[in-house]
Amino acid sequence: MKNTVSTLLRQKQSGDKITMLTAYDYTTAKIIDECGVNAILIGDSLGMVMLGYENTLPVTMEDMIHHTAAVSRGAENAFIVADMPFMSYQVSVQEAVINAGRLIKEGGANAVKLEGGAEVCEQIKAIVNASVPVVAHLGLTPQSVNAFGGFKVQGKSLDKAKKLIDDALKIQEAGACAVVLEGIPAKLADIITGKLFIPTIGIGAGSGCDGQVLVYQDMLGLTTGHTAKFVKRFAEVGALMRKGIADYISETREGTFPAEEHSYAIEDDVIEQLMREEK
Numbered sequence: 689m690k691n692t693v694s695t696l697l698r699q700k701q702s703g704d705k706i707t708m709l710t711a712y713d714y715t716t717a718k719i720i721d722e723c724g725v726n727a728i729l730i731g732d733s734l735g736m737v738m739l740g741y742e743n744t745l746p747v748t749m750e751d752m753i754h755h756t757a758a759v760s761r762g763a764e765n766a767f768i769v770a771d772m773p774f775m776s777y778q779v780s781v782q783e784a785v786i787n788a789g790r791l792i793k794e795g796g797a798n799a800v801k802l803e804g805g806a807e808v809c810e811q812i813k814a815i816v817n818a819s820v821p822v823v824a825h826l827g828l829t830p831q832s833v834n835a836f837g838g839f840k841v842q843g844k845s846l847d848k849a850k851k852l853i854d855d856a857l858k859i860q861e862a863g864a865c866a867v868v869l870e871g872i873p874a875k876l877a878d879i880i881t882g883k884l885f886i887p888t889i890g891i892g893a894g895s896g897c898d899g900q901v902l903v904y905q906d907m908l909g910l911t912t913g914h915t916a917k918f919v920k921r922f923a924e925v926g927a928l929m930r931k932g933i934a935d936y937i938s939e940t941r942e943g944t945f946p947a948e949e950h951s952y953a954i955e956d957d958v959i960e961q962l963m964r965e966e967k
Contacts, residue, residue: 691767700887706899717762727767747773760796770797784811803829805855809862816863824859828871869893892918
């Protein structure tokens, strides 16, 4: 059954946890969708995990549309959410609506996601009025990495915690259908979740949110180096891939691959006749 804004809302109301993972290509999206995840996020995190950038800021609308279209072709039942990249919605409300529409029309997304609270409420209202569902994003918003001075937990002081609660209520009033809470204290996320009638999706925000999202490369052990505290590795696929590739290299060099079962046959008399004619 196709996951929609309505089914996600019903999950919150019934206490059924929402599952969301990122995907950036057809093959991965198809696998994730077949596993029964509720939602797939084409995050601008693709800038780092797919394109090798230091952060999400260089990602373009063309990047997002390209990857969103691939994911939407692979996922049949998941609710498809596409990130609006840096500077695709901040400049003007009109540009925000146009770019959101492109992610739906050209990318095949079911909703768009943008970062920020009160300062983007006008954009949220306009996009929703254009019949495009909006998922908001509060807390550690990666597009604000320069303003934050790095990837740091947000909402730890009284004033900042109050602002996050206020922002959450304002983006809900503006028409957001859900909100991602990233990198905030678990108890604060619990308070926000209890105040909202729209679902909260946590990433580094504790277990009290209505659902969770992770970057699939992180949770499958495909990334190396520093890993955020909130990431749990559910499998070591990276290690399995390295072994498989190493075995392929070894067998190819040894001449044991391809074996007979990997090769196509031809009748001996055809080869014999060919050899005679070649002499």
